[in-house]
Amino acid sequence: GAPLLLIKGGKVGPGTAYVSSKEMRDAEKAFRIKDLNSLTNMPLSPDSDRKRFISANLAHLRSIESSAASDIRSFIKDKKQPVTASFSGGKDSLAALGVLMKVKKDPELLFVDTGLEFPETVSYVDDFVKRHRLRLHRAEAGDAFWKNVGTFGPPAKDFRWCCKVCKLGPITDMIAKDFPKGTITIEGNRVLESFSRSKIGFVS
Numbered sequence: 001g002a003p004l005l006l007i008k009g010g011k012v013g014p015g016t017a018y019v020s021s022k023e024m025r026d027a028e029k030a031f032r033i034k035d036l037n038s039l040t041n042m043p044l045s046p047d048s049d050r051k052r053f054i055s056a057n058l059a060h061l062r063s064i065e066s067s068a069a070s071d072i073r074s075f076i077k078d079k080k081q082p083v084t085a086s087f088s089g090g091k092d093s094l095a096a097l098g099v100l101m102k103v104k105k106d107p108e109l110l111f112v113d114t115g116l117e118f119p120e121t122v123s124y125v126d127d128f129v130k131r132h133r134l135r136l137h138r139a140e141a142g143d144a145f146w147k148n149v150g151t152f153g154p155p156a157k158d159f160r161w162c163c164k165v166c167k168l169g170p171i172t173d174m175i176a177k178d179f180p181k182g183t184i185t186i187e188g189n190r191v192l193e194s195f196s197r198s199k200i201g202f203v204s
Contacts (some may be wrong), residue, residue, distance in 0.1 A: 001016065001017065002016070002017045002146070003016060003017075004016065004017050004031060006031070006036065007088050008036065011036045011037060012036070012037065013033040013034060013035050013037065014033070014034050014035075015031050015033035015034055016031060016032050017030070017031045018030055018031055018032065019031075021142035025089055044185060050080065050156070054142045054170060054193070058065050065098075065099055065102065068099045069099050069100075069102040069103050071202060072137065073103045073188065073201065074182075075202075076104075076184055079179060079184055080177060080181070080192050081179070081182045081184050081185070082108065082183050082184070082185050083100070083107055083184045083185075083186065084107055084108045084109065084110050084137070084179075084183045084184070084185045084186070085097045085100050085107045085108075085109050085110070085185065085186045085187075086109075086185050086186065086187040086188075087109040087110065087125065087128075087136075088112070088121075088125075089111075089121045089122075089128070090188075091188075092188030092189065092190055093187070093188045094187045094188070095188050096186050096187060096188030097188075099186075100186045106133075106134060106135075107132055107134070107186070108134065108135045108136070108137060109125075109135070109136045110136075110137050110139070110171060110174070110175075110183075110185060111125050111137070111138050111139070112138075112139045112140075112141065112166070112167050112170055112171050113135055113138060113139070113140045113141065114141045114145065114162075114166035114167060115140070115141045115142055115143055115144060115145055115146075115166060116145055116166065120194050121122070126146065134158075137172045137174055137178050138174075138175035139170035139173065140170060141165065141166040141167070141169070141170045143189050144165045144166055144169070144170075145162055145165065145166050148161065148162075148165050
C-alpha cells in the first residue's frame with residue numbers, strides 16, 4: 001500500500017507497492033505503476049519563496065477560506081451559545097482564527113497553558129490578544145505533567161495521557177466556569193497531522 005517512485009533508465013513513474021521491499025524480488029506482482037514517462041520533457045520548478053507560492057495559489061487559498069467561513073457562518077447562525085476560538089499560538093489555530101474572524105469580528109479565545117509551553121509562546125498569546133483587543137480565557141495545568149509522569153511514564157503515540165491531564169481537564173473546568181451553558185469552539189486541526197485527526201468531522 002505504500003506509495004513509490006520507479007526509476008528505470010531515463011524514465012520515472014509513480015505507483016503503489018503490493019508487497020514489502022523484502023518480498024519484491026521474488027513476488028509475481030510486486031507493485032503497480034501508473035505511468036512510466038520520460039524525464040526529458042518534465043519542466044523544472046522555478047526557484048520559489050513564500051511570496052511566489054502564495055501568489056501562484058491565491059485564488060485557491062481564497063476559495064478554501066471563503067468556503068470555510070461560509071460553513072462556519074451557516075453552522076453558528078441559529079445557535080445561542082457564544083462562539084470561541086481555541087488558540088494555542090500555533091499556525092493551525094491562527095489560521096482557524098483568521099477564518100472565524102471573517103465571520104465574527106471579536107471572538108473570545110481559549111488558551112490552555114499546559115505548564116510545558118515555551119515562555120515565548122505564552123508571551124506571544126498575551127501580546128496577540130492585546131494587539132487585536134480580544135478577550136482571552138486561560139486554563140492552567142500548573143505542574144500536572146510533572147505530578148503524573150512518574151506514574152504514567154513518558155507520553156507515547158498510543159498513550160497520550162498528557163493531553164487529558166494537561167489540556168482536556170483544565171479546559172473542561174474553565175469552560176464549565178466561564179461558559180456554564182456551553183460554547184461553540186472553532187479549532188484548527190490538520191487532517192494530515194495524525195490518523196485520529198484525519199477522522200474529525202467539520203462538527204464534533
